[in-house]
Amino acid sequence: MISISRNITSEYVIQFGKIIKLNSIFAIEVLHMRTTHANVWKHKPFEKNSFVSNEVHLSLPFLKKGKTKRVLDVACGNGLGVSLPLLREGYNVYSFDKWKASINALNKNAQKERFKTRARVSNMYKKFPYKNAFFDSTFCFQAIYHGSLSQIEFAFKEIKRVTKKGGYFFCTIIPYYIKRDKETFFFNYTRDNGRIGRIYVKVDKNDPFLCYNLAKNCEYLVPHYYFTKNKLRSTLKKYFKEIDIRKVARNDKCISIWFVRCRI
Numbered sequence: 001m002i003s004i005s006r007n008i009t010s011e012y013v014i015q016f017g018k019i020i021k022l023n024s025i026f027a028i029e030v031l032h033m034r035t036t037h038a039n040v041w042k043h044k045p046f047e048k049n050s051f052v053s054n055e056v057h058l059s060l061p062f063l064k065k066g067k068t069k070r071v072l073d074v075a076c077g078n079g080l081g082v083s084l085p086l087l088r089e090g091y092n093v094y095s096f097d098k099w100k101a102s103i104n105a106l107n108k109n110a111q112k113e114r115f116k117t118r119a120r121v122s123n124m125y126k127k128f129p130y131k132n133a134f135f136d137s138t139f140c141f142q143a144i145y146h147g148s149l150s151q152i153e154f155a156f157k158e159i160k161r162v163t164k165k166g167g168y169f170f171c172t173i174i175p176y177y178i179k180r181d182k183e184t185f186f187f188n189y190t191r192d193n194g195r196i197g198r199i200y201v202k203v204d205k206n207d208p209f210l211c212y213n214l215a216k217n218c219e220y221l222v223p224h225y226y227f228t229k230n231k232l233r234s235t236l237k238k239y240f241k242e243i244d245i246r247k248v249a250r251n252d253k254c255i256s257i258w259f260v261r262c263r264i
């Protein structure tokens with residue numbers, strides 16, 4: 001989720017959680033590569049970096065209890081977070097992502113383990129390319145919040161449409177951990193030296209929960225929608241039932257994520 005480079009005048013850049021000295025040619029090349037999802041999947045398809053989720057194991061005990069066969073991974077990235085672990089469990093996994101680079105990375109990772117993929121390019125904020133009730137369960141990890149509330153609700157509606165009644169929907173969502181310092185807004189992260197750093201964000205003028213990253217090489221201006229637990233529950237309640245939300249810690253002690261399990 002956090003992958004930062006400081007601007008070119010800084011002595012060091014932080015990229016994929018590592019501090020790199022700027023006087024190396026590699027670091028300068030890295031600075032030319034903007035840290036977008038598409039760039040990361042294109043240049044480092046096999047990497048388990050901060051864009052790759054770690055929480056899918058929390059859903060497996062629930063799937064096993066049901067008659068799950070066919071599952072959907074929305075916004076799959078390089079697949080190492082959700083699609084691959086589900087393929088290893090023997091499920092028929094369908095995946096999609098907005099970027100061709102993600103699908104290529106997923107296919108490369110799947111080929112290594114000789115898995116067949118059913119992956120395509122698609123936008124989760126537009127009608128999903130599947131029939132009603134096609135999936136037994138659906139996943140969307142570390143991604144659904146890259147839009148406005150109405151876009152997120154559109155994706156929820158689509159997830160409800162393509163998933164069978166009684167099936168599960170699992171997702172991870174970022175909690176509202178935005179802080180304010182006078183006129184600026186930011187969230188904290190832990191630097192490699194253990195000190196706390198700040199990522200500044202711009203708050204949307206119409207919705208205080210919608211923010212855009214201001215770190216130049218960290219998902220620059222990509223929308224991130226931050227949910228409080230109450231708001232998350234009330235939004236999910238419009239579309240799903242049996243909602244369970246729990247906070248899961250991440251490697252960085254400043255960062256956590258809501259793990260959501262609910263039913264159609």
Ligand SMILES: C[S@@+](CC[C@H](N)C(=O)[O-])C[C@H]1O[C@@H](n2cnc3c(N)ncnc32)[C@H](O)[C@@H]1O
Nearest residue numbers: 037051052053075076077081098123124141143
């Ligand atoms: C942080 S990565 C998460 C990847 C994977 N779900 C995981 O948890 O390991 C976010 C992914 O969301 C995808 N994404 C962002 N906006 C999207 C959209 N509107 N439709 C589909 N995918 C999108 C990005 O391309 C990226 O691969």
